[in-house]
């Protein structure tokens with residue numbers, strides 16, 4: 050029987066035009082550039098314009114990924130959108146993006162794992178492709194977290210931003226793909242930790258959208274250990290030594306978390322892709338945006354071994370190793 054792997058063909062990212070700096074935030078809540086920089090590494094974030102939706106951001110990122118891959122709307126038969134800030138309660142933002150891209154074939158659906166959404170979406174698409182059910186997937190992380198923030202809560206509103214990133218993942222025969230493709234994946238969730246990071250509204254509870262609530266220092270404590278364990282599990286599954294990773298592309302929540310994970314895994318600083326200073330935490334968009342940044346500037350090249358990871362509300366967490 051022919052064996053398949055899923056290979057990254059193209060990467061794209063999009064950030065809304067409007068930039069909100071730490072100094073801008075200091076005029077809105079009781080905070081300072083010094084506090085935000087020292088605790089998180091964030092200097093600025095992008096905010097969607099009035100009327101600019103998650104699907105708008107996702108559509109631009111997807112178009113850029115398709116252009117990078119040299120494929121068109123007729124070539125995509127699966128769209129998985131990771132988002133916690135969909136355009137509507139339903140239909141799925143994936144179907145809105147599908148329509149905006151002029152794609153009429155295949156399937157499109159959303160996936161909800163908050164900040165870990167992109168890693169979960171890569172795992173989902175990879176399984177469909179490897180089983181031979183679809184040929185070519187758009188895996189998108191797109192968020193407008195600015196719409197669910199409590200802008201009077203300094204402990205959360207300084208951390209997040211809007212944006213979108215996407216990859217084109219293609220089914221290829223393993224024998225022809227060389228060593229390329231998704232190698233190892235590890236996913237975890239534990240609902241006991243719901244209270245640490247959640248939105249206090251929803252269709253079935255309050256019939257409102259709600260606002261993000263987080264016990265940041267508790268999430269921080271879980272992050273480093275859980276991510277490191279997940280990465281080791283993914284590496285073991287793939288038969289890869291963590292030392293052989295070329296690029297570490299983590300979820301961009303906090304510079305202190307990503308540096309601590311890199312240190313615990315024994316990865317040199319120069320292998321860490323960090324966009325946290327420029328984008329803040331864009332939830333499910335953060336990993337593909339960082340991938341796009343490091344691909345566009347020529348750091349990540351074909352053949353490189355890339356590690357992605359994330360932790361988010363749920364709690365959910367996971368990691369994946371991909372030979373680009």
Ligand code: ACO
Pocket residue numbers: 079080081084085088089163164165203204205207208246264265266267268269272302303306330332360361362
């Ligand atoms: N400016 C100034 N002071 C502030 C601010 C602010 N913006 N926010 C909080 N403080 C104050 C607090 O009130 C507290 O004051 P107190 O000591 O008088 O009570 C003090 O700063 C320390 O607060 P902590 O929350 O303990 O600060 P900490 O060092 O933990 O940093 C932070 C907070 C940056 C949120 C950190 O905990 C963090 O990054 N956590 C992880 C978040 C994360 O990774 N999320 C990932 C998933 S996101 C998702 O899934 C949607």
